[in-house]
Amino acid sequence: MFFQQVINGLTTGSVYALIALGYTMIYGILGLINFAQGEIYMCGAFVAVLLLATGKVNFFLAFALGMAGAALLGVVLERVAFRPLRGSHPLVPLISAIGASIFLQSLALLLFGPNDRHFPMQFTFTTVKVAGLPVSTLQMAILAAALGFMGLLVLFVRYTTYGKAIVACALDRDTARLMGVNVDRMVSLTFLLGSALSGAAGIMMAIYYNATYPRMGLLPGLKAFSAAILGGVGNIPGAILGGLLLGVAESLGAAYVSSGFKDAIAFAILILVLLIRPQGILRGRGD
């Protein structure tokens, strides 16, 4: 039972971590919270589900196109809702992001209706015994895929020129510009990467819960932001750690404390973290 809850928690936690990476990268480079991250997650899920529902598209292609759709939305969003407001009081892009989030949510509601859509899965998953304990292969696949994406992101940021340029912009935008980095392009790239990861997270959650609906991004988005703060905002390993910890805490809390308050656990942790250690577990770059 306990072990099962930990596995459940790690599965949702790895998805929170993927979204948290988007938050943390965007916060690192622009110092703003992209409140519409949850809607980007929703967009990824919808693109994949709609493509698969046609019955003509292979699962992996639909997954990739879902990520691409989310990435495109992220880049467009940055152009429309954030770039014109750069340099203004931090409240302004924050409110703009909230506006964008509501807009996208209600747009999805108009286009797709309020009902849950099932995920047309092309594989079947079973439960296998690992060291004598039952584990669902779906959970294993999600965990593996999420960790794989995180690994790729870390490698990209550490070892490629573009990755290093993003870090440079996050450290000091003006100096990066003086060194010949095209800051606007790096901001777009950050949104692209963060949104693609959120899109992947959305598709995985759509498979896991077998439900895709317009408001699906709201709570995972907020919880992922809590995860980013928990780990130290602007810190990539921190976001991963924060997401996994939050997922496990939520799962155990729902099992042993109260399932009615499951969604409150993430925020209770968030408020505690801000009280006790506002810089997060691993010190964030944001402060």
Next chain:
Amino acid sequence: MAAYVLHLAILAGIYIILTLSLNLIIGYAGQVSLGHAAFYGIGAYVSALVSLHWSFPFPAAALAAVLAGGLCGLALGLPTLRLKEDYLAIVTLGFGVIVDLVFLNLEITGGPDGLPGIPPPNFFGVSFREPWVYLILVGVFVLLVLGAAARLVDSYHGRALRAIRDHEITAQVMGINTPAYKVLIFTLAAALAGLAGSLYVHYITFINPETFGLHTSILILAMVVLGGMGSIAGSVLGAVILTILPELLRQAHAYQDLVYGALLVGLLILRPEGILGRGKLSLKFLQREG
């Protein structure tokens, strides 16, 4: 028809109090609260519960609502207001979600079904059951709150708040106790939201968690931004417009949130000061380093 207009006028009055209280936080102190509906809800539930269980008369119930809202605001503001704006935004948002879940899960709040049969105010021998009498009651409160807010923002304290909004470090250097001011204004705004909750619940005479969710917090925020951050007249205008507009666009009900969202983004890009905002709140003074 007249009854309907009366109903809208009462709701607009309640929203004016809510919008103004949020504007004190956003437009004057430069902080952001995304869980303002939580304080509204706390006031409403407290007012309803003390009336139902302890048969408090309306003035006592309203006072209890104000105190409850204020105390919760203080409890949330003390630990979080030393943090940056973004953190406050997410903490208040999280607080809103938690409070909503509390309303939904507690036995005493009636869970998702809510609480029916809350008595309309009846004090000093006057019954406020009639909508037009209730409108007078709401109107008196709106005028009181407007007057108090106008006095506040033009006082030394109001200037101190604006200084914090414009540049917190400079304000600190000028000897303003910035954390104390931020906590104070946050508490005051939460107390006012509690008052609005009490006015709402004794008018509708029924309460359930749906009224106090994230949707309402965002609606109040949209009212503040539309009217103009840092403008009292703007808050009145924003609240009235966004109370009436959805009613005019009844057929287009599905598009309501779409319009709010687009309105927020569009306004901030094209006219960040809102309809009646003073000067350029957001573009010139508040240049961000980096």
